[in-house]
Amino acid sequence: MSSQANQSTPTQPVDLAGSLIGLAKGQPSALANPLLEQVRARALTSSGAANALKERWKYTPAKRYFQAMYDHQQGKSAQSQPAIELADLPTGCTWQALDNDNHSATLELLGDDNLWQRYPLADVISQSSNAGYCLEINESQSDTLTLKLQPGLGFLIIRLGANVSATVSIEYAQGSDFAGHWIASALAAGAQLNQALLINSAADSTNRWLLNQVDLEANSQFNGHVHAFAESSQRLETHLRLQGQGAQANLTSASITAKGSSFDHQVVMEHQAANCQSQQRIHNIADGGSKNSFNGRIHILPGAHGTNAQLQNRNLAIAAGAEINTKPELEIYNDDVSCSHGATIGQLDEQALFYLRSRGVPPAQARDLLLRAFIAQCYGGVLAEQAQAAADRLLNGALRR
Amino acid sequence: MSPSNPAPTQASKTAAPKGPERQSSDDAATDFMAQDYSAGFVTDVESDTIAPGLNEDVVRFISAKKGEPEWLLDWRLEAFAKWKAMTPPQWAHVNFPPIDYNAISYYSAPKSNADGPQSLDEVDPELIETYNKLGIPLHEHAMLAGVVGADRPNVAVDAVFDSVSIATTFKDKLAEAGVVFCPISEAVHSHPELVQQYLGSVVPQTDNYYAALNCAVFSDGSFVYIPKGVRCPMELSTYFRINAQNTGQFERTLIIAEEGSYVSYLEGCTAPMRDENQLHAAVVELVALTDAQIKYSTVQNWYPGDKDGKGGIYNFVTKRGLCGGARAKISWTQVETGSAITWKYPSVVLRGDDSVGEFYSVALTNNAQQADTGTKMIHLGNNTRSTIIAKGISAGRSNSSYRGLVRTSPTATGARNYTQCDSLLIGDTCGAHTFPYIESKNHDTIVEHEATTSTVSDEQLFLCQQRGIDTEKAVSMIVNGFCKDVFRELPMEFAVEAGKLLEVSLEGAVG
């Protein structure tokens, strides 16, 4: 491995560090922004951050993503359509493309040292001109706001005003080799955001990479529902920061990796303020010849008294050659917490199988039913039906064999 | 469950009723430091110590001191060359300044018996006194006379003082059973073929930075060989002590259990109080062949440093067992209360079909201590099973992390693991962390992992006080209850010792 690294040029990175350095050297800064340069320098030089990055890429070849991102950056003038589209703009909302002038102030707000070091995707996106948008939601919305993620690089800031509630659904458009997006939602005090995300793709060579960041002020609430059905390679980084007292975050995530695909979901649940709650339920299925990886980190800072944080992660491998990795982490600096996690890797419940058979359901159908139920427990929000259709397609494929 | 009477291990957020004399758990934590390190005396023994520094000559010197055969010197030199190209691991959740490996002395032996004592009579009386202070009776007669209790089973003891083994007891009785229990430096001469076959077979030279260093400069340690079908007639025990200043201890232990044999091995560790940090980089290798069982228990009470974090042992240890044959079983039990920094992951490679790996751990950190400890269960064989029970207790400004890996390979059909990982925090200035890696490449496996976090709640303390139990005793009771699942796995003598050790560590937890 090391000999390969020595031969590589900056444009052909072979490892994470190499990739970052390659990007730094090979790409002229799109924005002459001292703040961004500073942030980027920190992300690239700190050895502690480099270690943490390596850890976050343990189960997914970084090269694939960084190379695709780099290639895209090189030819980015070809990107003509906006990277993120909003179907309709309802009343009480504003939609604004961010230009170089209002860029930096916005980013300063969203990124701190930790975030930049952790997410090179955000780092790179932030330097792509004409990639950023800001959606402000100032009135509560009864209808769902639908976002479509187009190929390319883009970021979107969603701001919810105080006590505003809204539902946002996010889906991918097909095509292209690379889709890298950063969606940062900022919830003002008392706001509620329901977010449904569907990462669904036919088998193609696209690398889908999404950073989903949510910052919660006091007494705000986030309900997130992730549905990821992979026939290609997908990576999702979910970072929730409970910054105000009494904030609440609920996350469900259902994923299936089909043969030849991979999905890597990295969640950070960061409890910064007192009396916040978080609940996570993550169910993953891996078919033979696929890789499904999950990392769920609950981080409770010294000031976050009265925290209640739970995570349940269950995984099923349904055929030989399936690979499952899971790492539920706790990092706790406070004794006034109620905090637990559980993770399992296993097969379907034999008792449930017998119960179904004793009611006349043949084994294959019983398995099918239990499998669909297993994953359906984590469908949620406005995309639940679409998720089910997408999941059925993959499961039918898997179960036919 | 009544809210006023929560189970001891459950976190609770409700404020306790205020009482004028009652002390909150936070106050308790603040004062959780006043206790003395009872094993922290220095023994005034004239020792034969080489000057600090590390180079090839030092490696050659150690090898020559031991009169080692050429293959072993070559092996050391090879490891040393590899070590020079390696870097210390960065991933653990611990912080310490870089270690100057040239400031450490790599060999220290009590001078009066530089060639090693031939019998207990030749051992320096000061050393005997040292071990007596530690509560380790070396004199077989004393033990046989029932000094430590009439129904206590016989325990054979090997004592390692700085770099050399001082005395091994019960050799004759063990020899009758065919059991070999001797310093590894002796085994190199008496059983060279076994040492050559198994040394480095479980922990390769380049396994990690500290293991590589140990390969180059290891001084002494215990060697155990249990022949086929033999159940070792008594517990085997080694006590390690670092005495000399500026000295590192790099012991090496090798235990081989042949087919169908059984051995229970106990290990205890202490060190004097010194202001500078001392390095302890040991390697322990266990080999259990078909149907063999090894039970390895540790009570680690190295000097943890003072309450400001000055001094203390860096305990960077590599322990690994190989279940080499079908139905082999290796069980690690550890109680870790000492050391400034613990970096230790006793692991089991489950190669034989139906083999079993177990890890039971209590890690208590206080003041500025840091512990990053856990295990690795590597499932290679069919129907292999592993169990992990890890209890971390954090107090003061300390940090305690569980780090574990459970891996099932494509060949491990039917493998099962159960992991339970609990943290207890005392006070709001400490940290408790859990980093479990679960990797499965076989679809016919079941892995279960659970983790919880709790505290010693104000209500619990209040209830105890109201029932006439002082807070200090209450904390000790709750902590002992929290650790019960692990203590149960310790041999009787050690379970008592471990319970006392926790109690001592918890003295002064409240003012």
Next chain:
Amino acid sequence: MSALLNVEDLHVNVAEGKILKGLTLAINPGEVHAIMGPNGSGKSTLANLLAGRPGYQVQSGSVTFAGINLLELEPEERAHAGLFLAFQYPVEIPGVSNMEFLKASVDHTAAANDQEPLSTVDFMRRTKQVAADLDLDPEFLKRGVNEGFSGGEKKRNEILQMLLLAPKLAVLDETDSGLDIDALQTVAKGVNSFRSADNGVLMITHYQRLLDYIVPDVIHVLADGQIIRSGGAELALELEEKGYGWLTDQPA
């Protein structure tokens, strides 16, 4: 008239040892039998064995159900043949809705018997009707199978399934355990409405209480893997009065 269920000299082992030691039993259509006995006598073993739960080894003897060798059938084939077990501890299946589960059960059973499946509308209508008869809220059909159900709800759910599947023989394993008196009456009402000249019921119970509401034709006392006494409904009263010791302590 041929027996619906015919158990001949049945010997059954589990991993822990021998449980049934020569059990013989015949149930004709239209009959309700009750098996009573002390804990550990083998009552639940019989129920589980009939349903085909893995882990029970038949050493010798035979079980004929509606003229076929029951022991050769897979669990679902036994269900299709008309054998129903109301479980003592119904398992929870999170995520599978009760309705979905019932539909799968009814459809597969119909298909296996070359019957036309009920239309979804008819199925829903019928299910809701039966649920109402058992005092079960219709919302209950949308919840996961037995997920978060109370003890009483779980048992009523078993009876609901029995009524929908209309089996030839219903084996009720300790269906009365954990029920309050109201729930017990509801369950009994369901079972009594199920009774007909064509089907049979085998009730397994520890207590006489259930028999006040579902009056059996025959009562068997099972002890140490064998039926040691059979009689009419009056036997239950005698047992209630004297306890099992009255029979088990008698010299053989």
